[in-house]
Amino acid sequence: MELSQDLLARLLAESLRARDFAHVPYSGYRVGVALLDEQGRIHIGANMENASYPQGWCAEPSALTAMRMAGGQRAVAALVSGPGPEIITPCGGCRQKLREFAVPEELVILAADPGGIRQRWTLAELLPHSFGPSHLNF
Numbered sequence: 833m834e835l836s837q838d839l840l841a842r843l844l845a846e847s848l849r850a851r852d853f854a855h856v857p858y859s860g861y862r863v864g865v866a867l868l869d870e871q872g873r874i875h876i877g878a879n880m881e882n883a884s885y886p887q888g889w890c891a892e893p894s895a896l897t898a899m900r901m902a903g904g905q906r907a908v909a910a911l912v913s914g915p916g917p918e919i920i921t922p923c924g925g926c927r928q929k930l931r932e933f934a935v936p937e938e939l940v941i942l943a944a945d946p947g948g949i950r951q952r953w954t955l956a957e958l959l960p961h962s963f964g965p966s967h968l969n970f
């Protein structure tokens with residue numbers, strides 16, 4: 833999908849806005865995600881930590897849940913924003929969660945921080961040779 837400068841700016845603004853909703857009393861590391869669905873709509877999510885540390889979850893599943901609850905079927909872009917300065921990349925588990933609702937060669941993943949967009953990949957680049965829903969059509 834063609835991501836215009838205007839659309840990228842909107843995704844960045846929404847992803848950074850999502851960071852404000854992060855619940856991060858333990859790490860202090862705010863993550864926001866803005867997902868673009870196949871209908872061109874944007875859904876946001878943030879990480880939610882927990883006093884029982886392993887029960888916390890990342891920003892990506894928050895955003896995927898928002899997308900699904902709004903009727904979105906497929907993510908075509910995911911803009912993930914962290915605090916910087918090191919470029920954020922989705923953790924391994926989140927790459928697999930994104931895989932469930934994406935075409936790996938189609939989904940564009942953008943990494944950002946409050947200073948702007950830093951890097952861009954496809955999901956296929958971040959999660960090569962992935963295991964996906966089609967494997968279960970045996």
Ligand code: THU
Pocket residue numbers: 856859861863878879880881888889890891892921922923926
């Ligand atoms: N985190 C995310 O939300 N997404 C990622 O892809 C990487 C890590 C969160 C989890 C935890 O709340 C914090 O960042 C520090 O690991």
